[in-house]
Amino acid sequence: MKLQREGAVEFEAEASGPGSGPGRAGGVFYNPAMAFARDLHIALWRKLAPAGTTLDGLAASGVRGLRLMAEAGAAVEFCDCSPLAVAAIRANLSRNSLAAEVHEGDLLEVLEGREFGALDIDPFGTPARFLPAAVRAVAERGVLGVAATDTAVLCGAQPRACERRYGALPLAGVAAKEIGLRVLLGAIAREAAATGRAVTPLLCYVEGHHLRAWVRLVPGKSPPLRWLSREMALYDEPARGRAGPLWAGALGEPAAFPDAAELPGDAASPRRRRLERLLTTLHAELPGPPGLWDMNEMARAVGRGETPARERIVVALRARGWFASSSIFHPLGIRTDAPSDEQAAAVQSL
Template identity: 30%
Template sequence: MRYATNFTVIMCHMWWVRNITSKINRILMRMEVAAEKNVKVIEEGSAKIKTAGNVFYNPVQEFNRDLSVLVLQTFSKTFERSNLSILEALSATGLRSIRYAKEIEAVEKIVANDISIKAVQDIKVNIDENGVSDIVQANQSDATMFMYENRRKQFDAIDLDPYGCPSIFLDGAVQAVKDGGLLLVTATDMAVLAGNSPETCYAKYGSVSLKTRSCHEMALRILLQSIESHANRYGRYIQPLLSISADFYVRVFVRVFSGAQKCKYTTSKLSMVYHCTGCDSTNLQPLGILKKNDKKNNHQVKFALPTGPFTASVCLNCKHPLHMGGPIWSAPLHDKEFIRNLLDGASDKLGTFERIWGVLNVIGEELEDSPLYYTLEKLAGTLHCETPPLLAIRSAIMNAGYRVSATHMHKTSIKTDAPSNVVWDIMRCWCKDHPVSEKRQFEGSPAKNILSVEPNIKADFTILPDANPASRKNGYLRFQMNPQTHWGPGTRATAMVGEEKINKSKRNQGKRKREESVESTK
């Protein structure tokens, strides 16, 4: 009887185990089917990868990756860096590293690192399927710790493309890159860098951001200042090769060198910014200046402090108060010779070639020694006047004896070495021919204060051929496109702009003007 009872119990256990096992197998099969359905195959450049789950891929960033491939190719050729070793510190899918391996001739070794175990598993699969296991090595580690561990071994290039602020990675990066090596750094926290939260910007980047129309250039210059600050702590300094503002981020490509003596030049490359809250004019005050020792005639440089302040307590143009921000990088943003080399090496095999070609051509035309810029709509908006043609304003500045250029950061940008009083004198002259309504000039307003002063020059708006830059004449794709699907970093890219929202935006473009036109015909 006892044996029969034990047999019954055993059979019951076996039935229970079989039942549970069957349920688990069914769940696993459903999970496998779901996973297969969720897998996405992505082809970009020479790479073909698979992504699943929460591993993030942003198609809008193809321009970023294409440009990075071109920069690394040109870097290796220009500075004769054969057998490149590259660290992609925040790799996610491994797409960027795989493209580097397949599209850059000089590359010898790439470490595709990510802190996520799942991401690294996917990277390994993608490496094998793309046949680059001899070049690309997947690594699971905290990016900062991995860079600290490689301070002696070092890499020829380190790519940092984080979700948000890159500042926590900069200390390790400036130590883990070889002398003369390349740092590629992206920052996507544009609200912080563009002046929405100056106190947060100071906490993250060591600089106070300002809300100006030239906020995208401010963002680039704040990021460069931050990288330079981290490098200086270890007797190193940077040389920007290319700095771009695109879509929802800024990205810089800088070489890092060692030399404590050269670090002394840093103060002359940084400036505080005085920004007018009324007319948006800016004035820069350098942290340090260089003086040549002409008496000894031996080209020695003396480091000195500037005398100041460089501006009055209120704006001399509109009498409104000033905000102070910075410090920012006030030295050149780009290396013009390197830009020419990029253009020489650019290939139409890159998916975003047309945009790269246009942006690089505009950058090649930018003034190097004139930080920050005006925008046409802000100049006209401040005075409430009819907006002048862009070429007319550019010509007037050139006719007054100053240089002017656009910048790739804004469609109506005006970058010039003309003092702000000359720019406003030109606008005063424009308003004489295109009068502003007295109703718009209320007492104490920037418009009233500016237009109540007679111009010191007579502006000549005769259009000059050179006022129209070659990139504009040739119709290059020079500026960022309107927001599209995946516009934004990380999860924001999927939630920020959907297809329906884009279609709605397109339908509503010009709606107000169309309605006004209909009303006027009634």
């Protein structure tokens, strides 16, 4: 293994290749491409300061938990089923003059009978099998973070597999990643309902190959899950061509979004600027309706050979009195409550 550095910590691990998964990395897995996601986790923990202990549930090298301890002052425990990973985490804690409990074993067994103030699960692939135990192990008003990298399943390429894993059908198109995230949230909400609790999404996003949701588990009932059509209309019942059941509410709480002072890293660094752009765009689209419209399809519908710039279409829709924003979920996506005729009029005005 090689010595790596990320944020304020040093640790030993084998870096993966340039792709999205472990690739040919041997030993203890570490994906440098996910440093952006860990930066956002640090910022969110600085903002929320979750009570109690955070469990880094599938820790590998432990870099996520190490950074939460060193950069956000969090109390963290670690879990991994690999003896090699557990040994590396203990060595990496020592290297950074940190102390924490490290559990060796299957996460589902470690969670049995335990309760944590916050829990993060970031598997390679689907988190589906961990969701029931993870929800049960989070304390009242605690925070659960869930990542998924089975995007082919959640985003429309494998609908039957999505139905088996998440109990819902996805939808292809520009809204595919957003809908995949809403399907994941719907699965978490159903597990929370089984414990008599509701979920409050705090910050949910898609970046690269992974979908991530942070939710707070609170007393009460979540809003009913719904179905979304290809025309971005919500329904209370399933039908052919509709995605769902899925979470139809907001994908975050503005009050939970980190401020600039809470973001890690140099203000001029490319990663920090990317993080600021993502949060700014996501914040702007939060009040909008579920689903996205394809800007190229908007242009084709009115016979435009060249699609105007997305921001120009957004400004034109707002000028006509409609909600409109760009989106983090697809570079061609526009979030708006404008009906098709108003979309056409906005594009024709440009």
